[in-house]
Amino acid sequence: MTRPGGARPGPFDVVVLLLAVFLVYLGSTSVERVARAATADGEPGTFTASRVECVSHLGHESCTCYGTHRPDDGGAERGDVYLHGADRAACVVGAGTASFDVGSATRVYGPEGSREWLFTAAMVLAGTGLGVWATRPWWPRRGKAA
Structure with missing residues (x-):
């Protein structure tokens, strides 16, 4: 069965999506602490x-x-x-x-203070980017004839 976007997500896409969720979770759990550390x-x-x-x-x-x-x-x-x-x-x-x-x-x-917030921000951004990339099979395709 094909998805509305026309492509099926493969196992690699699912693994990358799980990694992305994990990275965003790890980064977001320390946002308050690194923000406080940045300003002492x-x-x-x-x-x-x-x-x-x-x-x-x-x-x-x-x-x-x-x-x-x-x-x-x-x-x-x-x-x-x-x-x-x-x-x-x-x-x-x-x-x-x-x-x-x-x-x-x-x-x-x-x-x-500390610059740990840079690593945390990079982790959340990387996870978000990987998540967007991994969900591309579900995106609707434009310009395809039905």
Whole structure:
């Protein structure tokens, strides 16, 4: 049986459509958090580094700065979180730095915010584009004689 558009969706179209839905779902679930992280809109506090882990690859060094976040209002301290975007120079063990907790389970952000929203936006746009492309067999065909 043919669809109104004249073409039948194949298994590849269905798999791409499912992937598209998954990408849009993943991106959309973190929109609020990345928007808050972009502007450092969260609970202000102080991040105190306890350890730094660095990996060197292809002439580049990538470091993760782990420690605790203590809210300025005296709330509960969060341990074993990392300061997003901190490099070796910015992460001094034992030193405190301004940070914001935007509700992420494993990380806090510096006062400069984050550019994670770029990846999230790209993921949602890619999923939307794939979804549009995968549904093309269902589109009505123009200019075909009946």
